[in-house]
Amino acid sequence: MRLAVRKTYKLFIGGAFPRSESGRSFVVNDARGEFLAHAAHASRKDVRDAVVAARKAADGWAARTGYNRGQILYRIAEMLEGRRAQFVEELRAGGLAREAAEAEVDAAVDRWVWYAGWTDKIAAVAGGTNPVAGPFLNVSAPVPTGVVGVLAPRDAPLLGLVSVLAPVIATGSTAVVVADAPLPAVTFAEVLATSDLPGGVVNILTGVREELAPWLAGHMDVNAIDLAGASPELAADCERAAAGNLKRVLRPAEEDWTADPGTRRMTAVLETRTVWHPLGV
């Protein structure tokens, strides 16, 4: 008889897998209440460390060409597909039937492929030349907003996570994600870590969102926050905290994660910069 080697679930910050600086962890049980693992219970300091990592990565990631970001995003889809069986098992442990778990993983892979194709197209859709009434070249281009805080949705632990994270990094921002379905989130971090994604572009914290979200929403070096996974009360608190530096806020809404996402989540984390220059010879 062989004793199984269990996985230790940790945080994902700056491309590395640290434990919480607080030393805390919490028990993750399966849908039947059986012990599965301990996951890292992130602290306020972990949030700050993750924001520092995301900021450090922001300029370099924004400066990549859309083509290059698309290559990396597609690589993430490849690695996700390669771990299909593992994600199906983890989603089943969370209570999904096999068929539903398989459908969610497939949809997550396809969603990621969809966003991989957007990286070098969103600028053409969201920006362009403006026909101003004067002798000027006037061009508007979308620009990544910077560091984005993301509260991953509670439903659809993998597809929901992918649906809120992909638009952030596809458009050139970096992310600090709070996820409280820890197993798929940490395994997803392993996908990212093996996908040519520069360290710090995505940082994933597992823990209690009510505890972590207000620090993320109030952090003065975060530019936007997606409250997808927040309750109405938590969302209101976070939105008030976000006013401190006028973060862009995406409020939670009823979402069908299987539906066509459209461009809304991408434009929500893009600024528009307009450049004017006189025309003349």
Next chain:
Amino acid sequence: MTFADGYAPAPESTSVVDLRADYGLFIDGAFTAAKETFETVNPATEEVLAEVALAGAEDVDRAVAAARTAFENVWGPMPGAERAKYLFRIARLIQERSRELAVLESLDNGKPIRETRDFDLPQVAAHFFYHAGWADKLEHAGYGTTPLGVAAQVIPWNFPLLMLAWKIAPALACGNTVVLKPAETTPLTALAFAEICRQAELPPGVVNIVTGAGETGRLLVEHPGVDKVAFTGSTAVGKSIARSVAGTSKRLGLELGGKGANIVFDDAPLDEAVEGIVNAIFFNQGHVCCAGSRLLAQESVAEELLARLRARMATLVVGDPLDKNTDVGAINSAAQLARIRELVDAGTAEGAEVWAPSCDLPERGFWFAPTVFTEVAASHRIAREEIFGPVLSVLTFRTPAEAVEKANNTPYGLSAGIWTEKGSRILAVADKLRAGVVWANTFNQFDPASPFGGFKESGHGREGGRQGLEAYLAQS
């Protein structure tokens, strides 16, 4: 003898303006009195121009209710093509009354007639024309065609009628109705616009104008009956509005302050750059959120650039806003003048060197001479805080990387300028600037077809252009 003495006065006549002794609120298509009133004064003379109604809670309730009824019964269901025709009518009426409106704006605001006549009014008309055309073409813009409902709009005193146009034209084009609060010190052109709405036979309640001060604005943006809040003004007030809409379903648009960097490289055509610097900071007395209030001069040309700038500043004509020769008019209010003086005193106290051309300022009214600070450090208040007056702070740099770093070293992110002959440098530097508008070899250009708005603490969203429509449509 100053340069200005070379010109005979050329005052614009005020006979085109029919100023009333008092003005009511414009609610549901009619002017109505309020319990309280306040005075609006001419900042160039301190003379009272008119008594204006001060809207209280009941007035705001009535205005929001009128806007709701008009939205549900008339304006929301109306085909876009019909809404378009109303906006075209309004645009034409503005053109027909543009001289009157320009004079009225100069009287109430203190800005030079040259600017109201040649900049504000043409832009105001252009915004209504531009958005009129969108009203029946929204399905092509990519943000859906569903209006939000009632928009609460609070605008500042620096471009009273232009900010009204920036707010009302897109809101109406997208099928929303509005309650607009003009600034306390500059309500008169908004009330003239209310008359234009009547002349255009705009259905009652589509546009409502409630005059008052900060409390009226607060009542309006916090009113549970509004679906959208649009505010242009200070970053501090913007933050408090962002807090007040938290947890509601209200959509929010904010156009806030700035501390724009105007970067002059050593290969820039210096005389053109000097014109650009003057336009960037002395246009509208510096009461411009996107003003180029920080000049970043490359060290190798800083001395020569400043010498030419001082020579040019000595030719600026400061005085009567209604004189067609005037370049720099009156400061809008005593409170704003005090704010400018406080920051200028702080600049001197912190060790920066102040210079202003000698000019005779009128005895009455609120005046501040064009001023430039050198020896400014990035930590000085005059380099960090928005002064919102004709005061320029000069810093220097050696390399493009240093220029970018200094330009971005601010919580704001509204505008920036770049002056250089080198095209590749323009594009590379513009790409690194965290600013919503970058003017290269020009400054303070505006057009309704071009989106405008800020990064970071300069606000949320864009106004103008296709992107500006997003603020007034419910994306499906």
